[in-house]
Amino acid sequence: MTKRRPDETPEQPAVRETLVSRACAWCGAPVGYSGNGRPPRYCSGAHRRRAWELRSAQDRADAPVDAGGRSPDPVREVVLRTETVVRSVPVAGPPAPAVRLSGAPHTLPEDAVEWVQALAYLRRTAPTHPGLSPFLQQLARACERTARVLREADTALAVDDQAQE
Structure with missing residues (x-):
């Protein structure tokens, strides 16, 4: 048995943790990791771009107004109102059918x-x-x-x- 000094801690077993997968920061889907390089945060390039768009839009909105940020003033709207009036106009009935000189209904001449x-x-x-x-x-x-x-x-x-x- 070995004597320990009072300031020494008991030996701890070596614990090694390896990242196997993590959740996508955009949609929460699992993202695999091979163990090489920086672990990916997003499951696809589209989700990485969406997250960047959201972050950059928030940064632009938080910027001062003269630098393109949001104004604290309420939004003022200009509305164009168009009023349409529907009127009923009586239309004459269909024209009277053409008649021949003899008074018979019009058809193309037959001879x-x-x-x-x-x-x-x-x-x-x-x-x-x-x-x-x-x-x-x-x-x-x-x-x-x-x-x-x-x-x-x-x-x-x-x-x-x-x-x-």
């Missing part, structure tokens, strides 16, 4: 005689008809295109007839 009658009616009424007056140029162009197609078809039929003879 050459009806087409000739319809075009004759258009020729007589278009120049003085108040509903058509804004559209006279468009009507004239449409009639010219139709006439051109009919002439071309007539010419093609005449060439076919000559070829068959």
Whole structure:
């Protein structure tokens, strides 16, 4: 048995602690540690950036107002108020359906005689008809295109007839 001095402490067993994992400082998920280097504080780079953004935003907010920090004055708001009034406006019903000269409901002409009658009616009424007056140029162009197609078809039929003879 060894005598000890009064100022000596009894021998302590050597205890070695090794960090194996820690919790992420952002989300609390476990973060592994291999034992080399500084232990990681965050489980991912995204969480490290979020924590830095939060710390730097707090530092900026705590800075003096002239350095870009928060003002202790209450926030003042400018509000643009728009008022919309909804009105009901009566709308005229659908236009009366067109009728033929005979009084029958309007349909497209079914044969050459009806087409000739319809075009004759258009020729007589278009120049003085108040509903058509804004559209006279468009009507004239449409009639010219139709006439051109009919002439071309007539010419093609005449060439076919000559070829068959």
